[in-house]
Amino acid sequence: MPQIDVPLVQGRFGSTSRPDFWWIQPAVVFLGLSSFIVYATWAAFQGDHYRFGPYLSPFYSPELVGDAQHALFGAKPSWIPTWLPFSGALLILWAPGGFRFTCYYYRGAYYKAFWADPPSCTVGEPRKTYWGERSFPLIIQNVHRYFLYLAVIFLFLLAHDVWKAMWFDNNFGIGVGTLVLLANTILLGSYTLGCHSLRHLIGGFSDRISGSPVRKRAYDCVSSLNCRHMRFAWLSLFSVAFSDLYVRMCSMGIWTDWRLF
DSSP: OOOOOOOOOOTTOOOOOOOSOOTTHHHHHHHHHHHHHHHHHHHHHOOOEEEEEEOOOGGGGGOSSSOTTTOOTTTTOOSSSSOOOGGGGGGGHHHHHHHHHHHHHHHHHHHHHHSSSSSSSOOOSSSEEEEEEEEETTTGGHHHHHHHHHHHHHHHHHHHHHTTTEEEEEEEEEEEEHHHHHHHHHHHHHTTTTTHHHHHHIITTTTTTOOOHHHHHHHHHHHHTTTTTHHHHHHHHHHHHHHHHHHHHHHHTTTTOOBBO
């Protein structure tokens, strides 16, 4: 099918006849995402205080390098210059970060909040034509379905971290940190399993799925999460940052991890 550039009928940038406070939502999104990006970038470069007892920060899971006792590949390689910022988080955060960055909900959110593309519905924007996501760099957004596969793998890894967070010196127990990591995994699972791409993979490409009861049930489950995709996107964004903050504060001795039993 041929594609053409569609001229946009609009006034000057920001002009609109809307009487409501339309700018509040993109402003809140801008502040929320900016705060997370700043904190996550800072935490990823620290390379320290990401483990406390059986707790492991989700920013560093799986721990590929770092703690020689726990990391899969041992300590930081000696051939890396000491002046070069290095952290095990930098080796793995590209995967969950890529999943969020290419997410269908987040695209609409940060296109408005950061690029004013448009700032909001029926609000004038600072360009004359609509190109869509068929040219570089936005065409890269189409890899979202592949980041989904990686995100599902990370769910199993985080679930395993929750299991390890239930053992203190080889004795079963539950601490506040255990519940924090558990809540984070549940929220991340709700966000990931409500993905639009997963919904399509399960049944969206079929004309009729009622003849397959198992697929129909799975499709309905994903759809129930999908209709709350925005909510879980923000809750999981907060929970993954708070989980890292909790482990970090406990590791630094600032917060106390209360043992429930």
